[in-house]
Amino acid sequence: MGLLLVFTGDGKGKTTAALGQVFRALGHGWKCCVVQFIKGERETGEALFARKEGLLFRTLGLGFVVPGQDREPHRRAALAAWEEAKALVMSGEYRLVVLDELCYACAFGFLDPGEIAGVLRNRPAETHVVVTGRGVPPELAEAADLVTRMDAVKHPLDSGIQAQEGIEY
Numbered sequence: 001m002g003l004l005l006v007f008t009g010d011g012k013g014k015t016t017a018a019l020g021q022v023f024r025a026l027g028h029g030w031k032c033c034v035v036q037f038i039k040g041e042r043e044t045g046e047a048l049f050a051r052k053e054g055l056l057f058r059t060l061g062l063g064f065v066v067p068g069q070d071r072e073p074h075r076r077a078a079l080a081a082w083e084e085a086k087a088l089v090m091s092g093e094y095r096l097v098v099l100d101e102l103c104y105a106c107a108f109g110f111l112d113p114g115e116i117a118g119v120l121r122n123r124p125a126e127t128h129v130v131v132t133g134r135g136v137p138p139e140l141a142e143a144a145d146l147v148t149r150m151d152a153v154k155h156p157l158d159s160g161i162q163a164q165e166g167i168e169y
Contacts (some may be wrong), residue, residue, distance in 0.1 A: 011150030103133025113137035
């Protein structure tokens, strides 16, 4: 039976936990894919690795959503990413699908969490889905089999240490 797992909270590690789940599943021979909803402006180590290994890894966002910025291009990108993600989930071709930063796309009002929860509830029975991002919508939390909250205790940025290749991206 496929599970819906959600990694949320203000702490670092949501994407890392989701990718750890992919790593575990790949070790068992599962076919997996990743769709990222917000990331897009910086090449990440995980995307580079995925391409080398032939893992379907779709980075479809436009980068951080900045206050005061025109959000319409981000909304259009999130809608297109959801259409692709929905097709991947419903195809039954992938045993594990990661929807990275999907919660952010909902929090910004780009996507309808009720629609997403409905689709994920009706996915093929063997398909596991991992959703990440801060502020999990109630509809997704209710539909989930597991919700894990990452709490922010301490972060290098708090001390003025910038994001580092190989650690944050």
